Each structure stands twice: as structure tokens, then as C-alpha cells.
Amino acid sequence: MKAAEVSAAMSALPEIGALGVPEDWTWPPAPQTVHIYDKYSDVSTVLRLADENWMIPSKGDESTIRFAPGKVGLLQRRIVLLTQASATTGTLRRFAAVLVRDWDALRRLLVTPPHALRDVWEKYATTVHKTGAFKAVLKLACRGEVGHWTQRHAALVKSLDTLANEGVRRRTSALEGRQKVVGPAMQAAIVQVLDTVSTIDEMLELDVEGAAALALIFQHGVRPVQVLCLKVEHVQFFKDVRDDLTCIVSFHAAKQESGKEWEMVRQVKPEWAPLIARLHATAIAYGRRRLFSALGPSTLWNRARAACQRQGVRLTCSAVALRHSAAQSLADAGHSRASIQKFLGHTMDTTARAYIKASLHQAELINTALGASKLYGAILSIADSTFVSEEEIQGGFNRSSQHLNRGGVAWCEVQSRCIG
16 A cells, blocks of 8 residues: 555544544453463463553563553453453463554554555554454454444454465475575584483583483474473383383473363484483472473573583574474475374474475475486376376487487387387
8 A cells, every 4th residue: 555545544534532532432341350371381370350460471481561551451451351361371462462562553443434444454454463463352343343343344354464374475485495494414413412411421400401302302393382391290211122211202282272282292212311311300309390490492492502512512503493304304204294294283284285395396406406307307297197298208318319218218219119
């Protein structure tokens, strides 16, 4: 939308006072309290409508949300309780922060007449987090028929662009281009560190914790928050037929809807099992329910970096990059979409398809580098349920030879002498 058009649309809008401010509208009643639980830090909190500030735990950290004073702050808290009561603590905290920070923009959207909403949406809804929060509030206004919003406007609100598709396209493009894969030298260095520290008897407790986290993330592609969520009972030890230590870990599948979570059971690489055993023994000795003492992902990864640094290795990659690399390794090894999806703990195979496509692209690059002929590509197309024409076959051979054979398909000048 051009600047002049936006200006014209804005000038045509009524002033906020024409309808009364949204905090004076009659909104649906909200619960007085909501109980939230952060499973990563194992902390429960009660959010109260009457409290002007909220302390919200999320992924081991705590953030204070300071709402606006008076009626504005009361409406902000009411909206959060009405729309985010069943959300994760991280989502709730992010939503509340957007409401506080961008309240003026949201209020302008609320007082905009429905027929003009689409014209000014792009001016204010400029990020994915803003679009998600603004749409949630507008949907609430439609359901409660607040101000000039009614249920018949719900379809309009639903159709507004959330910018999510563009973000998905960027992430998918990065995966397909193998931009997030950790290089082989870094991966080899990580393996060397883990092999070494697993045999060292005397180590700092924080180094043991950092190395154990690195082992689980590197081998199983789990998120740091899934590692932080582990309790001592999620780890089991056995002796195999050779009397070697076997370690089984049960991770929570992250980012799942409430009530639809499941466990991901994985076996730790035998050489690295002693790391987990030492951490497990330390947690029990200190009376911890949690396997790890770190309270947040950044602290956990800093400990992994420190453990590597003491072995002379600078850990330059992120935990997320190792997750992508683990999934890409499966794709390169020929695993199916379903297998990669299960490994990642995803409910859909969309991301798995991107890894497989990246693997196919890598094969194409290798074939090009090796000088694979056009005929090879034509023959390969048979596997894709397409056909190779006689002209394509003829064009792929050096016609100076009387007869040649490529990929089991032969062409010769004398048809009767052709072989297959």
C-alpha cells in the first residue's frame, strides 16, 4: 500500500473518541485467576486479574510484565486471560509483551471500521508476533460483539495476513540450501571432545553437565528445552549382553498442544553413556528432581561451550544448528520422511521434506561436479516416472563411436547390433 493511500485511509478513520476508547467498551467477563505451569523449570504460577504486574516463568527464566496503569492495564490483563489461558507460558508471555508494547497500534485497529480494516492492517501488523496478537484480540471482539465488531466480521479478521507464510518460506529455503548444517570439521571436533571427556575421571560438575547436554543434542537432535525438561526418572541404565552400560533417555516432544504430548525414547551412544551416568548420580546426590541444574537454554549451552573450550575446541555452532545437522544426516543416509519426522518429534512431515530435498540437491551438485552426462540425467528421469525420447538418447552419445553403452542403455549405428 502506498504512503499516500495509507495517509488517505487514516484521515478517513474516525478518531478514537468517536466510538469511545476500547477500555470503555463492554468486554466479556474474564476469570479472576489463571494457573500456569512451565514444565521446563517445573514452576507453577497464579496470574491474577487484579495484579498490575505479572511474573511469568518460561524455559527456566522469569520475566516481569508491567501493564499500563488504570483501566488500560485492566483491559490488557483481561484480554490475556481470555485468549491465552491454555497457551504455553512462553506464548502467553510473548502475547502479553506485544499488548503492552504495541497497545496504541492495537487500539487504532480496534476503532477502525471493519470496512477499512484491511486498508490499514499492513501499517500496524508488521511482524508475525504482532499479527498473531492483533488477530486474537480482534477475534475476541467479534465473538463478544464488542464496540462495532460482530460475529459476521470474523471471516474478515480470519483472512488478514499473518506474515507466517513468508517466514516459513524463508526457513524452508534455508533448509533446502543446507545453510544451517554444521560443517564436518566442527562435527568431528565435537565427537572427539565427547569421546575424550567420557573417559576422564576428574571433571568439573558444570563441565560434565555441559558435555552431557552436548552429547544428547548432537546425537538426538533435541532442543535445549527438552534437555532441561529431563528429570532423573526419565533416565534408565542397563547392562547389555557384554556387560557394557546402556543408557535410555525419554524426552518430551516439544511444541505440542496441551494434552497431546508424547515421549521420545532414545538410546545414548554407549561411549557417551558414562557422561549421563555421572550427571545422573550428581543430581541424585544433590536431591534434584531435574537432571540438569541449568535454569535456561543459554546457560546450558554456555556450559557446553566451556566443556569444549577446556579440550581446546571452540564450539562455534548453536544447538539449533546441530538439530538441523542431525536431521540432514538422516536425509543424506536415505531415511524416509516419516523416519525424519519421528526423529524430530514433529506432527507433520513438512520440515522432513525440506531435508530430503536438500539431500537431492546435494546429489545433483555432486553429479555436476563429477561431470555426469546429460544422458545420465535423462536415464535418471525414468525413475521419476517420465520418459526418455530416442532423440535424447542419441544426443547423449558421442556419435563418432559406432556403439556405446550408458547405464544399461545402448545405441549403435546399425540397429540390428544394438544391445541392452
